[in-house]
Amino acid sequence: MIDIRSLSAGSVPVPADLSIAIYNADSLKQGVQTGIDSYLLLSSELKGTVEQPDFYFSGHPEASLALDNLMLTHGWRRFNWDQVLSPEPFKPQFIPEISYHIVPARVTSSVTKRPVGDIRSYLSVPGKSVRFYNGTSNSDGRVDFYTKGLNGVQPLVLQTNSGDTALYNIDLISVFSDKYSGRGLIPVSLSSLPVNTLLINSINMQALNIYLKERLNQFVESSTDSVPFYGQAKEKYLLDDYTRFPTVEEVLREYVLSVGVRRRNGKPTMQVYTGEVNKGFFEEQPLVLMDGVPMFDRVKFFNYEPLKIKSVEVLPKMYFYGPDVYGGLIRFSIYNGNLDGMELDPDASIIDYEGLQQVREFYSPRYDSPDQLNSRLPDFRNLLFWKPDVETGSDGRTLLSFYTSDRPGTYRGVIQGITNQGQAGKYTFDFKVK
Amino acid sequence: MPVTYHLRALICAWLILCGVLTHAQGKQGITFNGKLENAGIDQLAGFLHAATGYRIYYDQTKFDSLRVNLEFSEKNVDWVLSQAFLNTKYRYAIDFQKNVFLTAGDEIVVMNEGKR
Numbered sequence: 001m002i003d004i005r006s007l008s009a010g011s012v013p014v015p016a017d018l019s020i021a022i023y024n025a026d027s028l029k030q031g032v033q034t035g036i037d038s039y040l041l042l043s044s045e046l047k048g049t050v051e052q053p054d055f056y057f058s059g060h061p062e063a064s065l066a067l068d069n070l071m072l073t074h075g076w077r078r079f080n081w082d083q084v085l086s087p088e089p090f091k092p093q094f095i096p097e098i099s100y101h102i103v104p105a106r107v108t109s110s111v112t113k114r115p116v117g118d119i120r121s122y123l124s125v126p127g128k129s130v131r132f133y134n135g136t137s138n139s140d141g142r143v144d145f146y147t148k149g150l151n152g153v154q155p156l157v158l159q160t161n162s163g164d165t166a167l168y169n170i171d172l173i174s175v176f177s178d179k180y181s182g183r184g185l186i187p188v189s190l191s192s193l194p195v196n197t198l199l200i201n202s203i204n205m206q207a208l209n210i211y212l213k214e215r216l217n218q219f220v221e222s223s224t225d226s227v228p229f230y231g232q233a234k235e236k237y238l239l240d241d242y243t244r245f246p247t248v249e250e251v252l253r254e255y256v257l258s259v260g261v262r263r264r265n266g267k268p269t270m271q272v273y274t275g276e277v278n279k280g281f282f283e284e285q286p287l288v289l290m291d292g293v294p295m296f297d298r299v300k301f302f303n304y305e306p307l308k309i310k311s312v313e314v315l316p317k318m319y320f321y322g323p324d325v326y327g328g329l330i331r332f333s334i335y336n337g338n339l340d341g342m343e344l345d346p347d348a349s350i351i352d353y354e355g356l357q358q359v360r361e362f363y364s365p366r367y368d369s370p371d372q373l374n375s376r377l378p379d380f381r382n383l384l385f386w387k388p389d390v391e392t393g394s395d396g397r398t399l400l401s402f403y404t405s406d407r408p409g410t411y412r413g414v415i416q417g418i419t420n421q422g423q424a425g426k427y428t429f430d431f432k433v434k
Numbered sequence: 435m436p437v438t439y440h441l442r443a444l445i446c447a448w449l450i451l452c453g454v455l456t457h458a459q460g461k462q463g464i465t466f467n468g469k470l471e472n473a474g475i476d477q478l479a480g481f482l483h484a485a486t487g488y489r490i491y492y493d494q495t496k497f498d499s500l501r502v503n504l505e506f507s508e509k510n511v512d513w514v515l516s517q518a519f520l521n522t523k524y525r526y527a528i529d530f531q532k533n534v535f536l537t538a539g540d541e542i543v544v545m546n547e548g549k550r
Binding site: 376 | 493
């Protein structure tokens with residue numbers, strides 16, 4: 001059990017956000033470790049490598065003079081004056097993702113291969129829940145999709161609305177910066193460690209991976225919103241409740257009340273009925289989704305095998321979604337939820353996208369019950385406790401508990417954090433397990 | 435001087451004997467006698483721990499089908515486990531810190547190849 005108190009500079013209790021790690025320090029090199037306070041005040045602002053940044057805040061008699069010298073030699077500037085005085089407003093390359101995960105893409109002409117602006121583009125995730133986003137490309141051909149719930153690796157469908165023609169290509173732009181920090185990590189030298197220490201570490205790691213494989217790879221269940229962006233549909237048809245017809249056109253004509261099938265230039269089209277007397281059908285085209293993916297090529301859609309379709313939902317309303325206006329919405333769901341055999345439009349591309357990483361659950365065994373106490377599983381963890389989101393209360397206090405492992409040695413705890421007044425701090429402590 | 439001579443001879447003989455015994459124990463480990471009848475993993479592990487003081491690690495759920503029938507004398511842990519797991523999917527490893535790892539399928543490598 002550890003009792004943590006966060007105090008301001010005047011020893012007044014203050015609430016703070018903290019991170020804590022407690023690890024075996026026996027076989028680690030005593031390298032230079034930067035604390036959050038020295039990073040925020042020094043390392044993050046100065047160019048190049050600052051050696052032993054914690055020294056400048058250590059209270060050492062020479063620290064103040066050394067800090068002055070450091071500032072003089074590094075040429076500290078808080079602002080980039082070229083940017084400040086530039087008539088062009090500053091454009092950040094990466095926008096903070098506070099509420100949405102931004103997926104950028106670029107639209108290019110399939111003929112000239114040059115970026116094309118003002119093209120409506122769509123991103124969707126095939127599946128049983130609807131995740132469908134739209135946007136318009138700018139003059140650089142770039143379009144940003146503001147997505148939610150893209151966790152783990154998922155297939156994305158990117159397309160424009162050019163239907164059965166392949167006028168444009170749309171490809172993802174990398175969401176990662178290609179500029180790397182010049183700050184290096186402490187090099188690991190295995191040859192400098194005693195052979196027995198290496199052997200013990202090797203055995204412990206094997207034991208952990210064999211006995212606790214499942215427990216070490218547990219993730220916090222991410223909550224996905226199963227309600228589609230349009231809310232509840234007014235009409236829903238489970239096709240197994242009705243007579244099965246051999247074509248999609250017959251299905252729609254026979255029992256989907258709000259959808260009318262017409263032929264224009266010999267091609268079938270769908271229109272949604274307004275529900276109002278003397279108004280007939282919406283003039284605007286409806287949004288047709290199949291497993292969440294928009295279908296612009298109606299001919300291909302009408303040739304689909306209807307026995308694979310599980311349900312049809314209709315929203316008989318004008319629907320405004322981002323820059324688009326739709327005369328109603330028709331959603332088709334396939335039994336297996338993966339577009340089972342549906343051929344996508346020629347300009348559509350399917351990409352396996354690694355979205356937000358799932359939140360991993362830190363494994364920390366409990367020995368509360370007799371079964372847990374009598375367990376013969378080895379516990380050779382060298383990282384006893386790790387929590388990046390510890391909060392102290394208004395009294396600046398919080399209690400944390402954890403169990404040590406079967407591995408004797410010296411353990412180090414590192415607590416770092418920042419108060420709600422912006423004061424950063426770091427505290428380390430050591431203890432022995434015998 | 436015969437007393438001194440005998441004393442020296444005795445000390446020499448004792449040292450040689452100690453060396454032989456130590457060598458035997460280092461190679462063989464602790465030896466013991468035992469009889470196991472239809473013993474499950476908990477009985478086997480409890481017996482080995484009591485006989486040797488070694489710490490035995492295993493996952494109970496993976497060994498529920500194991501039954502051991504053995505009778506032996508002056509054998510070490512290595513021998514007992516090799517006989518107990520003969521023709522099964524179970525594996526064992528004994529490290530230099532007197533930890534015994536019993537596993538199903540996977541095997542822990544405990545030897546330092548460079549120092550063997």
